[in-house]
Structures are given as structure tokens and as C-alpha cells.
Amino acid sequence: MSVASTILVILGTASYLGLGSLVKKVVYSRMVLAEGSESFPFWKDIPVPIIERFYFFNITNPHEIERSGAKPKLREVGPFTYRLFLNKTDIVFHDNGTVTFKEKKTWVFLPDQSSFPEDTVIVTLNVPLAMTLTLLQSASSAVRVIVNLALEALTEGFFIRRTVKQLTFEGYPDTLTSFAPLLNPQSPYRNGRFAWFNSKNGSADGIYNIFTGKRDIAKYAIVDRFNNKSKLPYWLSDECNNLDDSTNGELRPPLNLRGKWPSKVKLFHPDLCRILHLDYNKSFTLSDTEGVTAVRYTLSPTTYKNSIDYPPNACYDTKYVRPASLATSLASPRSEDAPISRLQSFLTAIRRADPTPVSTTLLGRENPNALPTPASQVIKYASGVFDISKCKYGVPLFVSAPHFMGANDYYRSVVDGMRPNSTKHSFFMDIEPNTGSTVGLAARVQINVAINKGHSGIRYRNIPNIVFPAFWQEVTMSTIPSVNERLWMATHMPIIIASVSSYSFFALGAILSITTITLLVVKVIRHVINGDSSDVSSSGSSKGSSTNKGHHKDDNRNVLDRQGSSSTQHSIIDGEERGIDNPIPAVVITADEKYIR
Numbered sequence: 001m002s003v004a005s006t007i008l009v010i011l012g013t014a015s016y017l018g019l020g021s022l023v024k025k026v027v028y029s030r031m032v033l034a035e036g037s038e039s040f041p042f043w044k045d046i047p048v049p050i051i052e053r054f055y056f057f058n059i060t061n062p063h064e065i066e067r068s069g070a071k072p073k074l075r076e077v078g079p080f081t082y083r084l085f086l087n088k089t090d091i092v093f094h095d096n097g098t099v100t101f102k103e104k105k106t107w108v109f110l111p112d113q114s115s116f117p118e119d120t121v122i123v124t125l126n127v128p129l130a131m132t133l134t135l136l137q138s139a140s141s142a143v144r145v146i147v148n149l150a151l152e153a154l155t156e157g158f159f160i161r162r163t164v165k166q167l168t169f170e171g172y173p174d175t176l177t178s179f180a181p182l183l184n185p186q187s188p189y190r191n192g193r194f195a196w197f198n199s200k201n202g203s204a205d206g207i208y209n210i211f212t213g214k215r216d217i218a219k220y221a222i223v224d225r226f227n228n229k230s231k232l233p234y235w236l237s238d239e240c241n242n243l244d245d246s247t248n249g250e251l252r253p254p255l256n257l258r259g260k261w262p263s264k265v266k267l268f269h270p271d272l273c274r275i276l277h278l279d280y281n282k283s284f285t286l287s288d289t290e291g292v293t294a295v296r297y298t299l300s301p302t303t304y305k306n307s308i309d310y311p312p313n314a315c316y317d318t319k320y321v322r323p324a325s326l327a328t329s330l331a332s333p334r335s336e337d338a339p340i341s342r343l344q345s346f347l348t349a350i351r352r353a354d355p356t357p358v359s360t361t362l363l364g365r366e367n368p369n370a371l372p373t374p375a376s377q378v379i380k381y382a383s384g385v386f387d388i389s390k391c392k393y394g395v396p397l398f399v400s401a402p403h404f405m406g407a408n409d410y411y412r413s414v415v416d417g418m419r420p421n422s423t424k425h426s427f428f429m430d431i432e433p434n435t436g437s438t439v440g441l442a443a444r445v446q447i448n449v450a451i452n453k454g455h456s457g458i459r460y461r462n463i464p465n466i467v468f469p470a471f472w473q474e475v476t477m478s479t480i481p482s483v484n485e486r487l488w489m490a491t492h493m494p495i496i497i498a499s500v501s502s503y504s505f506f507a508l509g510a511i512l513s514i515t516t517i518t519l520l521v522v523k524v525i526r527h528v529i530n531g532d533s534s535d536v537s538s539s540g541s542s543k544g545s546s547t548n549k550g551h552h553k554d555d556n557r558n559v560l561d562r563q564g565s566s567s568t569q570h571s572i573i574d575g576e577e578r579g580i581d582n583p584i585p586a587v588v589i590t591a592d593e594k595y596i597r
Helices: 002-031 039-042 064-067 125-134 142-153 165-171 173-184 311-316 338-353 409-413 481-578
Strands: 050-059 075-094 098-109 122-124 157-164 203-211 223-226 264-270 274-285 292-301 321-323 360-361 376-379 383-388 397-399 428-431 438-450 469-476 587-589 594-596
Touching: 002 064, 039 075, 039 098, 050 165, 064 157, 075 469, 098 165, 122 165, 122 469, 125 142, 125 173, 125 438, 157 165, 264 428, 274 428, 292 438
Parallel strands: 050 122, 360 376
Antiparallel strands: 050 075, 050 469, 075 098, 098 203, 122 157, 203 223, 264 274, 274 292, 292 428, 321 376, 383 397, 397 438, 428 438, 438 469, 587 594
């Protein structure tokens, strides 16, 4: 019994220390992406509602801007809300522990969750025109002549009126998009229509290749290749092009594999053309989950910094190089323009911090304090925006935080209507640490257009060369009850199983130990009691035996004497009765002797 109880106690200790890890391995094996696995259907067709909202900036003074160069006045309109469906297609599993797929995206408008209908008209920037003016600066003389003739024939100016439905997915006819292939042969705008998400609805971003986690759970859902390339082709160094340790944000390896949560996680999104770094912010308990923990990561504040404020971002530097003839034709700032004075101060700081022998401009305006060069001119941008034109076929698109939150004051000073709010405009991701599942998301970015007129003629001479806000968007998601239950099981079952098993073994061991000890105590008590009784009994029986023997001897004598006397009497009587001639001898037996008389 004692050996069994000892074994059970040992098993209890082992269960407490090791069974939880064993159960976690079982959980990890069920997470692996494979045909028929438990996680496969949830990954293939994501059941969690993903909501995307758009907020457009309506321009309230378009005529004043074009006629006199007035400061743009913007008013946010929205949200226009869509349900985003994500479905994996063309799924192929490979022997190296990876899977290749495309992710089809479908947007469906939700009028009941929107502030306005899709047919709401927005006064907005004429993006095809701004795109054309920028690309025209690097075009050949012949192309410039042709395009300039088309520009003179335009009936619409720098600002247009379009519905939200047209601006987002449906698109609208635009003559200038027909010149896109002429200005950039790689441009996708070939159908004479423009929309911010032209041909996106119902399509895929590209071809992903990610690790399934079968060989190593630490690589679970990590991007191995995108569009058959292990690195991005856009930036100036491998460090900025590498896809290492990044995911598309849906899944990632468990955070607690190394005993503590990582200080950073990496997110890759093709539309942003780069890896985003998110920093650890806090851990908290998800509401309505009975104890499921989430870890929040927020977008790194260095994301939109330029290389002066954050040198590691040098690989993302914008390299807008123009011929000197174009550079000298750019409009010079007016001394009475307050925003431009702030711009000049910023450019002076650039020259002092980075005295590269090039003529430096910001947002297309010449900096008279920069060191001149007859060969070229490089544009530098203040911190707060990120140029994605390299992956957008040269279209001058910039991303930033909504309302230029956290950006250099210059961007907010050249337009009216920017009201940054950290609660409404921050970017974060919530991750369940045991499974790596994304349980909360608010991905918020603003899309801006860099206006750079160059040789645009008299018609557009008053349009300011600024980074013009067009709209901002947010993608949000949160878990649903069925997913919460699975997360709760994955989070708590290893602990519950380990605890119940160890406690059961401990309890059985304790019961056996108590039983063994009780039996031993009872046995000892009995032994003590029986030992004392036998000693007393044996002593008393010895004395009693001797005494009884004496009494027995006397009793025997008395009995025998009585018997002998009786026998003698009977014999005499018998002899008297029978006569002298027939005497019968009497036999007298005592305890000491026999004799015949």
C-alpha cells in the first residue's frame, strides 16, 4: 500500500509539471493547417465578421482653391460600412510544410451600419488628374505634348463630384486613365475607369505561401513567399524587403512559446507594400469570455517617420529625382504663407541634419536653403507619411495615420478639418497568446495624394503642392461566441487536465497513505493490547493450574474414597446377601496406588 501511494504522489507531481505541456502539444497539433484538420475550415472561410468602414473628406471650397489657392477646407463624411468576406482559394499543400493559396476578398455594403447611403455625393480630388501630372514630369517630350492637349480639353477641374459607390468599387469613366499605360506601361488602369479599389471586389491580392505549423509550430502561419518571391522588390535593403516572421494578420505562432510574449510582432499587407511592426502595449481579459486573455500590440510610432528622425527607415526613402529644368520651374513659396514658412524651417533642419549635395524639396516646393545641383533634385517628406508609389505604378499615393495623427504639424497646417484622436484613429491588434489567433483588430490608415503639378500650365497654377487627404479607412473585427468557446478550451483545458489529473493522483495517493497509516496504527494498538493480556493471562493460568491440580488431587481422593467406601459397603452387603461361600473381592483405586484387598 505504501509503495502504491508513493507512486501515485509521484504521478501527481509529474502530471502537474508535465501534463499541461503535453496537452498544449495536442492543442498545437490540432491547430496545424491541413486538409481535414480541425482548424482548416475556420482558416479557409473565416467565420468572424470583418467590418471595413470608409470616411471620405468632402472638400467644401473647391472653387476657391482652384481660383485663388485658398487653403482646402475638409469635412469628414462617414462611415460607409461594408462587411468583408475572406475566402481561401487555389489551396495547395507542399511537402516542405507550407501551403499556397489565394485569398478572395468580397465587400458587401451594410446600409444599417452606415451613416449615409452609397449614392452619397462627395466633392473630392480628381485623382487621375493628379496622377497624370505627376507621371507627366518624367515622360518624354512627345508624350507631354499629347497629354497636355488632352488636359486642355478636360471639362472637369482638379476637384470632382462622385458617389461613394463610384469612388470605392464601382468606378467611373475617366479619359485620363486611358493615358496611364502611355505614362507607365505597368499601370493596371487600362479600362478607362477609375475607383480606389478598382476591380478589387471579388478578387485576390496575390499568391501567399505560408507555413502550416506541421514541422514547427513556431513558424505557424508565417509568410514564406508572396507572389513566388521570398522578398519584396520595392525597397533599398534586404532588411526592409524581408518577409521574415511576418503574417497576414489572421493567424500567427503562439506568443508564449519562449516563456514570455514578444515585444514586437510583424504584419504584412500587400496594399501597404511593406512589413508593419507592432509593439507590445498591454494584456487584458476579453469581455464575455470567462477568462480568455488577449495581448494588445499597437502600430510602432516609427512607422511613418522619415530617415532623419529614424535612420533605420532610410531604406524607405522616397527617391523622386527630376531633371534640373523641371526642378527650377516649381513654384516658390510666398513669404506671407504661414504654412510654407513652417515648411522652410523644416527644410532648413533637413539641410543641417543631412547635407547631401542635392537640391532638396518637400512636397514639390523648392527649398532655397538646400545645396543646389544642376543634375537633379530629391524630394524629402516630413515625418508622418509613407510613400507607397513604388508599388502603385508611380501613382503618388501616401499612407498615414487618420487625420495625420502623430505626423509633423505641417500636414495639418495646410488643410482645415484635421482632428486627430488616439481613441478613434489608433492602429492595434489583439492576439490570444496560446493559439496566436487574432481576437481583435482596428487597422486604421489614411490615403493621401501628393500633388506635384510641375509643368501643368496656367489652369492649375493655384493648386497647392501638398499631401492631400482623400479618405481614411478602418478594418475591425472581434470574436464570436463559438470562437470564444474554442479559445477558452484551448486556453484552459491544458491547465484543467493537468490540475485534475495531478489532484486525482494526489488524492488517491493521500487516501492510500492515510489508509496505510491507519492500518499500521490499529495493528500497533492491537499488538500492544494483546501483548499485555497474554502476559497477564499466562501468569494467572500458571498459578491457577498448580492450585487446581492440588484441588483435583484432593477431590479425586475424596471421590475415590467415597467410591471405595461405597464399593466396600456394596460388597459386604452383597457378600452378606450371597453368603460366605461366594465372597466377591472389592477393588479399591486411589490416585496414588492400586491394590486388591
